[in-house]
Amino acid sequence: MKAAIVGATGYGGAELIRILQQHPEVTVQSYHSSSQWGGSIVDSYPHMQAVSGKELKAISHEQIAQDADLAFTATPSGVSSKLVPELLKHGIRVIDLSGDFRLKDPRQYEAWYNSKAPDEVILEEAVYGLAEWLDTDVRNAQLIANPGCYPTAALLGLAPLVKHLPIDPASIIIDAKTGVSGAGRKAVPVTHYTEMNDNLKIYKVLEHQHTPEIEQVLSGWNSNAGTITFSTHLVPMTRGIMTTIYIDVPESITAEKLFELYQESYKDCYFVRIRKKGTYPSTKEVYGSNFCDLSLAYDERTNRIMIVSVIDNLVKGAAGQAVQNMNRMFGIDEKTGLDLAPVYP
Amino acid sequence: MKAAIVGATGYGGAELIRILQQHPEVTVQSYHSSSQWGGSIVDSYPHMQAVSGKELKAISHEQIAQDADLAFTATPSGVSSKLVPELLKHGIRVIDLSGDFRLKDPRQYEAWYNSKAPDEVILEEAVYGLAEWLDTDVRNAQLIANPGCYPTAALLGLAPLVKHLPIDPASIIIDAKTGVSGAGRKAVPVTHYTEMNDNLKIYKVLEHQHTPEIEQVLSGWNSNAGTITFSTHLVPMTRGIMTTIYIDVPESITAEKLFELYQESYKDCYFVRIRKKGTYPSTKEVYGSNFCDLSLAYDERTNRIMIVSVIDNLVKGAAGQAVQNMNRMFGIDEKTGLDLAPVYP
Amino acid sequence: MKAAIVGATGYGGAELIRILQQHPEVTVQSYHSSSQWGGSIVDSYPHMQAVSGKELKAISHEQIAQDADLAFTATPSGVSSKLVPELLKHGIRVIDLSGDFRLKDPRQYEAWYNSKAPDEVILEEAVYGLAEWLDTDVRNAQLIANPGCYPTAALLGLAPLVKHLPIDPASIIIDAKTGVSGAGRKAVPVTHYTEMNDNLKIYKVLEHQHTPEIEQVLSGWNSNAGTITFSTHLVPMTRGIMTTIYIDVPESITAEKLFELYQESYKDCYFVRIRKKGTYPSTKEVYGSNFCDLSLAYDERTNRIMIVSVIDNLVKGAAGQAVQNMNRMFGIDEKTGLDLAPVYP
Amino acid sequence: MKAAIVGATGYGGAELIRILQQHPEVTVQSYHSSSQWGGSIVDSYPHMQAVSGKELKAISHEQIAQDADLAFTATPSGVSSKLVPELLKHGIRVIDLSGDFRLKDPRQYEAWYNSKAPDEVILEEAVYGLAEWLDTDVRNAQLIANPGCYPTAALLGLAPLVKHLPIDPASIIIDAKTGVSGAGRKAVPVTHYTEMNDNLKIYKVLEHQHTPEIEQVLSGWNSNAGTITFSTHLVPMTRGIMTTIYIDVPESITAEKLFELYQESYKDCYFVRIRKKGTYPSTKEVYGSNFCDLSLAYDERTNRIMIVSVIDNLVKGAAGQAVQNMNRMFGIDEKTGLDLAPVYP
Known part of the structure; x- marks a missing residue:
């Protein structure tokens, strides 16, 4: 090919x-x-x-x-x-x-x-190419719209919950943090080394263009879903996205049920790794790889679920997922050429 | 003295x-x-x-x-x-x-x-020494409990809102990010340079000991306040805390009213700087200083308020606020010895 | 004033x-x-x-x-x-x-x-304003040329040696490393965060404009001094310069004599700190301050002396030394307004 | 196998x-x-x-x-x-x-x-396994001593010069800079994140154990070679070594001749890349790969040659070269399994 x-x-x-x-x-x-x-x-x-x-x-x-x-x-x-x-x-x-x-x-x-x-x-x-949740057979697709980096991290974290549990979609808050490579290669003041090193910034408050992308997919999955809150931060590191997601659950569930749901949902997905209960991923742990790591926590004090997802924004959040989509388009095993171990440390 | x-x-x-x-x-x-x-x-x-x-x-x-x-x-x-x-x-x-x-x-x-x-x-x-919101005259205090770094950032951000607006306290979510000096000087694996550089970590999920400290103060300010959600992340930088705070407002307010409230509340507080509407602070902008910078945003799409606050965790979040409290204890002007411009870049 | x-x-x-x-x-x-x-x-x-x-x-x-x-x-x-x-x-x-x-x-x-x-x-x-080694009374100067950041670090390290010991000036090699703020505030590709983070660069090889500045001063101090080798590296940090200097000594000296010479030379210089024998400064240890820290080592195996000097390039290497020069110009104590402790960590 | x-x-x-x-x-x-x-x-x-x-x-x-x-x-x-x-x-x-x-x-x-x-x-x-300069057929070796990270970078940079040009070996000065992963995984104060971030350190001055390793190889290549000067610095980055090497040449040579020598010497070495004249490598450009990039400069003002070499200390400086040696031991093409593009940015 x-x-x-x-x-x-x-x-x-x-x-x-x-x-x-x-x-x-x-x-x-x-x-x-x-x-x-x-x-x-x-x-x-x-x-x-x-x-x-x-x-x-x-x-x-x-x-x-x-x-x-x-x-x-x-x-x-x-x-x-x-x-x-x-x-x-x-x-x-x-x-x-x-x-x-x-x-x-x-x-x-x-x-x-x-x-x-x-x-x-x-x-x-155009087919929206969230590779683990494609809603069509892309072997015939002419055009795949590869998802944004933030939506990839957030949606992989939310999918099982939004599809299968009685959560309140209006309560979804996604606090996202990205490495600076997500802002591209062009030298501009906000990402000048001296302005960004040892510094943490919030940006595009209430204005990030990935907001409607996330909302569109969520409302396709759950008819109650509408607007959400989504915020984005620039972290002094080169690669990596972490989304910390908060959702209210109207009725109490157990952490065990939550883990089961996620393990079941992703059992055939090589690139989504559910982390052991009580452990949480860091962005470096997926550096250079196509993995999305997910952790879950249920807070009984507030009836709120927290989901943590991490990806490498340039791999699973861009080029890696694009190759994964290519593999699917051409009927190749999705792991082909993507079996990259994270570069750690 | x-x-x-x-x-x-x-x-x-x-x-x-x-x-x-x-x-x-x-x-x-x-x-x-x-x-x-x-x-x-x-x-x-x-x-x-x-x-x-x-x-x-x-x-x-x-x-x-x-x-x-x-x-x-x-x-x-x-x-x-x-x-x-x-x-x-x-x-x-x-x-x-x-x-x-x-x-x-x-x-x-x-x-x-x-x-x-x-x-x-x-x-x-013991007097809880959140210097801008002391509820007693500390000139007679024998013991001041200097606030935690996270509570300082979060509570300065929340105070006017929780005290004066009809918000829903149960909706409060505080997504906090800290530089690594907050973890102290002891060399441990989680903060080993190679494990932390170019890396973003979430830690003490649902277990951070600053949670009840924040809740205690909030419930002193607002009788409806109970449990909140509070999460903490380690950012690869030395100093600085940013808290991104989300709160539902049952009825619509205007951004203008919000800004007025904050400007009025902090008009006599040298160390709290309300940032111009539409601009947001980065942690480096308070580096080495005793300032707490605050920004506000009201999202009409979701009826949710976002507050962003930043401090230097070792200054306003520790030693600086301690000296500010000392100044108040001994009847000295609170700025004395603390008039440090941020070290930027 | x-x-x-x-x-x-x-x-x-x-x-x-x-x-x-x-x-x-x-x-x-x-x-x-x-x-x-x-x-x-x-x-x-x-x-x-x-x-x-x-x-x-x-x-x-x-x-x-x-x-x-x-x-x-x-x-x-x-x-x-x-x-x-x-x-x-x-x-x-x-x-x-x-x-x-x-x-x-x-x-x-x-x-x-x-x-x-x-x-x-x-x-x-114009008076060359290396504040510790002014060769004229600047109280009457109209114009002071404030030294470059690299020359400040290198020359403070070299002065006693070049002035007082029978070294071979042609053997001087200065391997200099700087934080990125030395490159200025303008956003350009070489100092774009993503290109500079977690990265070490050498630049302006054999072409750095501070070379003749160092040579001019050295030859004023020692009539044998001519060309030297000077190299410059960009280190992924905001502030700080370290120069590692190598010089051949034709005849053997003792480390003790070397330390004595430096301690004596700088005994009245508040801003030059000779570090204890066997210890070496890091750039962060002068961060935000006007200090220049110096360490010395004599290698008996090679008859070569190593000098290590560190400064904050924006303070002692620029604005701080300028204020020190101003103090001297106006007959004020040189420490006035410059008594800043390093910001550490 | x-x-x-x-x-x-x-x-x-x-x-x-x-x-x-x-x-x-x-x-x-x-x-x-x-x-x-x-x-x-x-x-x-x-x-x-x-x-x-x-x-x-x-x-x-x-x-x-x-x-x-x-x-x-x-x-x-x-x-x-x-x-x-x-x-x-x-x-x-x-x-x-x-x-x-x-x-x-x-x-x-x-x-x-x-x-x-x-x-x-x-x-x-034991065979010293500097893979590009093995002096024996390792297909029969029982034990390979894989070279140190610094010696690998320095020796690859020096080999053609020391073997083929009339340089003065006693003049060799190697100013080496490493990322922090070279110090290992153990959490100790000197590499605690907060002590190392935004900081540059010199360490083991005149005491680094890689000194005799470099000297041993050089004296095997050139009978005049004896002691050298070698210094080591810790740079706030995870991976990467740069060595900046200075050598006196008693008689003048041309930059062209120098480049020819290096290109010829390494023409069959996939993992050694000679950079175009006038350009210099940064450590990130070999990140995660087995490459060693080399640049050369000849300074007519001082009759001194500068060599710059960079490697990833964990790959070419450790595990990658070990696999390269394994490939040679077992008669496999040396690139097998090592054809990793640098992870950039």
Whole structure:
């Protein structure tokens, strides 16, 4: 199978290169960049010397469609919305890592992204690729909208509960913390080393564009689900997301029942690891891997459940899940090329 | 005025030395340590060379009481409970930085600290020293229980709301994040550099001993207040606490009213800075200072208020607030010796 | 005494504000910025709320000279060279924190800075302000060229040796390491958080503009001194410089003699701390303070001396030394306003 | 081929597990620990859940020799010296990651390690496993002494120069900087997070036990080589070593000739990457990989060469090179199982 990586010089693109370079079933044909084409990927990422010496090419839909079976578009929101329809027109399948094709309702997109939504027909067609909870057979999908990093962590944590227990969806509060790579490669003041080191920031308060993405999926799972509270923090570390989730349960349940539910729900999911009761994951424990680690706690004092989930935002939260989706699209075992042990410490 | 610092080799003690070394109204007579006495403070803290060359002395109640008007006990919980009564017996006033004298109910103490509570008479006498919300004139106090770092950040954020608005106290969720110095100076695996760097951890889930401290104060302020949810995370940074607080408001309010309430409540409090609407503090912005910065947001979509507060856990969350309390005890202007600009970046 | 801070929005300027805000003998009249004037300093530095609410003004030489006795120009190289002569013309004294007036030889400046040198008359007049080794009485100086951060650390380490021992100056190798704040406040790729965190970089190899500054001073101290080797590394930390210096000694000396020499040389220098034999400073041990800590070792196996010096690059390496120079210029005790204990941890 | 990992709970052991888990030609039969046996490796390293659930076994020489063809001993110096001879006696081949079998001269070992040297017969037999510069065919070796992390970085940087150019070996100065994982997993004060974060330390000045290891190899390569200067610094990052090396060249050479020499010397070495002239590696660019990146500069002003080398201390500096050595011992292509792209950012 042949793939092209579009947006190869961003962190998502670089992580796709790292993962696919070891994937036994895929050949990456070409890297594309809208800005830095002409030189080698090594000019942009010296760490790739001897790993990959591929040239960075301009983005030509025809060429990409001709050379590859699948394009990963690791391009920013607002770029993907224009690029992806062109690629689809040329008959190539696409996994898009931006936020452009995740929201079914164009008004939501326009309200949260401050940008024009893609064509509704394509939005309708796009499959939301939360790999453990796909609601369709993606072997026939033309376009997968790869989930956001935060929604991946939050939704994997919430799924069994929201689907199966009588919780109060309006009570859901997701306090999310991310490493700085989630903000991308562009040097801007807020993520200048000196401004971010030894510092903890809260950002995009009540304005994060992943809010409607989470709400859309939750209301698909539970008809009572509506708005939620979602907050995001920048933590002085490179990779990793932790979401700490709080939910009221109207009637008392037992911690044991909770664990059983989660273990049962994820028993066939290699990449979701339920942590032993009373232990909790740290972000470093999934560093560089496609795992999502989950812990649960039930507080009898307040009738509230706490869920803790961690992922590597660039792997399970972006490139890794994209490859997992690719595997499913092409009928390959989902672990193929993704069997990466976390890099610890 | 003459003071003694007991527990001088911990981080709280070292920060007391740093602050008091510039305080114009206090002479620190002696440093005391239960374990490392005999040498100079410089052996324990080389950064103090030329700043202070004082000897570390053993802990002798008589000697301390004879030499000083006030003792700061920056000793661990379980040590203070034994030490402080002895000091009081000798007639010296005490500001205790441990958790031992904060909880009025000994059963609460014993349940959360797994240790025997101090004598109830002394517990009764101890004044809880949240400096901006003291409910008594401390000029006559013999013992001040200096608040915990997390409760300081959380309670300063919650006070105006819990006291004056018809919120639902049971809905309060405090998602707290701390720098690692809060865990103390002892080298243990969880805070080994390699295990903590580039890593985010959640810890003491549903078990943190600051929970009942926060609840006790809230229920003093609002008769409807009972249990709350409080979670704690270790962030890879040295200093700083951020609490992100979520509260349901049964009826709609306006953001403007919220800001007015806070500005009015803290108009005479130099150390509490209300941030401009739409802006949010980062922990580094109070680094090394006694400030507590507060931001507010009201979410119309969910009828929920978010409060963000940050402090330096070793200053406003420990030694700085202790000095602020000392100033009040001795009728000195509360800013004296504490007018430290944040060290930024 | 009245001062103005020009370039108040850079890190050097901000540190001047922090230090001078507590200086008992100085009133800072105004802050100036070439780019961000019009608002308050708090817009640029939210951590200064309640500390300073001064307006940022444009740079008017007349106004500055009229309002203040002294201007600190914390402006970039290339800006100071134009600005300072104008200020001097208006009769105001200046301490310049850039590299523009440090090199006496304009050809050296032009070779290493790739920029036109200032007028030679002014270069001649400028006093190089290495505060512990001033070779003139600065009470009459009009212009002090405040030393670079690296030269400060290296030269304080080398002075006694180069002046008094028969070392081989050509053998001097200075391996320097700095925290990232030394690179300034501007967000650029090399100091983007994600590119710098958990990473160690070497930069400007054989090209660092502080090389001729160090060589100029050394050859003033020792007529045999010529070129040296100087390398610079970026360390993932905010503040701090360490220089590890290697020098051959043609004839054997004893470690004791070495320590005596240093202790004697710096016995009247509060800000230089000679560390106990066999112990070595870390950068955090001078964090936020004006200290320079020095350690020494003599290796009998190789007849080589190692000197280790650490400073806070923004304090002793910039704003702190500038204030120390101001104190000397105005006949004030050099410690005034600078008696800051290191912030540790 | 079957292998056992002894000392599986240290960082070297954990990294062996991570690498070998993907090695197509090796089956790891068992993990052994002297202290933590009885439970699963997941109890010690939660990040290994689903990756490896192997039990930690006690160290039984007989059992290990019976079950495996090769033992990796990732045990501390002083432990390996006793353990390895026992394993060899049982006929199993060994790759030892400690310092115990690297020095041929027992007096050197005893002087620098303060511990009794192993039997001279075994020292003689042990092959020093600097994989790119093996001086013997290791397909018959019984015991490989895997090089230290610093010597690996320094020697790969020095080899072509010391072997082929008329440099002055006595002039060699190696200024080395390491991430904190090099200090091991044990929680001790010097590497407590709060003491190490945002801090740079120099340590073991003139006392580092890797000094004689480097000298031994250099004098094997160049009969003029004797003592060198080697210094070591702790950098606030988890992984990575950079050595900055300075050497005098008695006669002038050209930078071009230097590059040619290095390119030629390493043209068949996949894991050594010569960086483009004028560019320099950072440690993160080899993070998680087995690469050693080298840069060169010749300073015409001082007739001095600078070499910069970086490795991941846990991979090329420990477990990765051990696997590379294993591949050579068993006649497997050296890249097998080690074709790991750096994890960046």
